[in-house]
Amino acid sequence: MNLSAIVQEKLVFLHKFIQSPKEVGSVMPSSKYLAQAMTRCLDWDRTLHVAELGAGTGALTKYIAQAAGREAKVLLFEREPALRSQLKERFPSFTCHPDACHIRDAMFREGMEGLDAVISGLPFFNFPPPLRARLLREIVDSLKPGGSFVAFQYSLQMRSLLSRSFEIEAIRFVPLNVPPAFVYVCRKK
Numbered sequence: 001m002n003l004s005a006i007v008q009e010k011l012v013f014l015h016k017f018i019q020s021p022k023e024v025g026s027v028m029p030s031s032k033y034l035a036q037a038m039t040r041c042l043d044w045d046r047t048l049h050v051a052e053l054g055a056g057t058g059a060l061t062k063y064i065a066q067a068a069g070r071e072a073k074v075l076l077f078e079r080e081p082a083l084r085s086q087l088k089e090r091f092p093s094f095t096c097h098p099d100a101c102h103i104r105d106a107m108f109r110e111g112m113e114g115l116d117a118v119i120s121g122l123p124f125f126n127f128p129p130p131l132r133a134r135l136l137r138e139i140v141d142s143l144k145p146g147g148s149f150v151a152f153q154y155s156l157q158m159r160s161l162l163s164r165s166f167e168i169e170a171i172r173f174v175p176l177n178v179p180p181a182f183v184y185v186c187r188k189k
Helices: 003-019 032-039 061-067 081-090 100-109 129-142 159-165
Strands: 049-053 073-077 095-097 115-120 143-153 166-174 181-188
Touching (some): 032 061, 032 143, 032 166, 049 100, 049 129, 061 073, 073 100, 081 095, 100 115, 115 129, 129 159, 159 181
Parallel strands (some): 049 073, 049 115, 115 143
Antiparallel strands (some): 143 181
16 A cells, blocks of 8 residues: 555545544554454464454455455445445455444355454444444354454453453553554453
């Protein structure tokens, strides 16, 4: 990605944040340090069916593309139509979907029975409790037994809620991100 494209990506993200701060959750796309922290915690030799929630401008998606094997099927979820269109262009081998509340429907359409991993950049704590609960139920129901859920958040407020459905294996602090973030590495109970 050239300098012009990087600047454009950051400006698009900032614009989307200004329009909908509760849905976007950050003023900048995820840093490479955050993306690496999220993708390195998965065993990509055993991760064949993956969903990324809140794919945005693809800052994390490009690291998923580098890590995932050729046989991997990746579902991208992004609500914003313009960003979803860009994701389709940049990652033509991945399928794009508009609503993370319908992961299982997308899996069914793609011939998947369960996901090995869900990777999320959604700002869960910004969402109203009913939406948060619905998203978490969809994530749990879409994962295979023992499947991984990796999510970043800007606080530790989700720890208690996540521990109800997942074994929290690690929480990693990533200071080199704007803002600094916590990566929750979880496994379905």
